[in-house]
Amino acid sequence: MELTDSNIAILGAGNLGIAIAQGIVEEQLKEAGQICLTRRNLDHVGYLKAKGFQVSSNNLEAVKQAKMVLLCVQPKQLPRLLEQINPGLTKDHLLVSVITGVSIAEIKSHLNVEVPVVRAMPNTAIAIGESMTCICSEDSKDDALAVQKIFNALGKTLIIEEKLMQAATVLGASGIAFFMRYLRAATQGGVQMGFHSEDAQMIAVQTAKGAASLILENGQHPEVEIDKVTTPEGCTIAGLNEMEHQGLSSALIKGLMVSYEKIKNIK
Incomplete structure (x- = not known):
């Protein structure tokens, strides 16, 4: 499958990643088949496959199939994840990090190519379209607005300065x-x-x-x-x-x- 605006990859399908995926489908922003969720142990996400989502343990392949890539792993897992997906990243990708306490600069320091990065901090009410999501970007304002468009349908959003992301x-x-x-x-x-x-x-x-x-x-x-x-x-x-x-x-x-x-x- 070629890189497409239609697909979203969610890397690290824990509680928050799953909530985001379910919220996107619930609000009819995407069909389940347009979202790929990754996790090392697929036993924990098998039920999502039955609902029509793509599930995989291969982060690199998931990235190759989508333009918007959500990073939903634990902070200590980020370097290894970015190492895995670096070969598949292009300037056409948009990385969206929901990782606690990790700056845009730190994420970019692990990348081999110039990829726009947006940070978003939703909460688990995103699964029912009632999240409060704060968003920041150091790149194009259009990137932040593209991410905001997704999260606007999942609750309320606010674009803020990155220095306020920890407080958010x-x-x-x-x-x-x-x-x-x-x-x-x-x-x-x-x-x-x-x-x-x-x-x-x-x-x-x-x-x-x-x-x-x-x-x-x-x-x-x-x-x-x-x-x-x-x-x-x-x-x-x-x-x-x-x-x-x-x-x-x-x-x-x-x-x-x-x-x-x-x-x-x-x-």
Whole structure:
């Protein structure tokens, strides 16, 4: 198969790579057969082949069949991966890295030819078209826009400077886990108040979705919406104040900053 704009290769089909592939197909950007996912152990992606995706353990052949190549491996695996695919790369390829903490300059230092590189940091909500994806590029603005076009259909996107990519990873990608932990705690509180766990979870999840949607739709500061819920001597302000006394905001900010310091030292 010749190099074609129609095909995408996703090298390193872990949770994120698979989520991206499924999201692309779900949003009808590509057919499953136009996406090749690679992994050393194909047993983990066999079910994707049954869904029509191409699956392979040969990274080089996957690259030869596609123009857009997504790098989805762990940082320590990147040098070996680029060594494998270098013989198949041309100036017509577009490399898209979703690898945590690896700069564009570092990726290019491993390449034998001049290939445009774009970094993108989505989160796992991409599988349902609700990702927050931050994108940066040091090359042509058109390259960043081409990548943005893909991710725009999978949620919201923001083109940023590369120096902010580590912070974007913590806030947007790790942030999924942080919000999930809140939802778990809210569900547990609901159970303690008398709800069955399934009902408590549904209430917590829909309430969180509604809160986020209010901010997205109205563009208001969260405190504006909070003021609409709190009444003098009411239960909401009592609960909010107790959470703050226990360090809610401080704990969240400290957690974000610990993650940020960690990502700056990932090699």
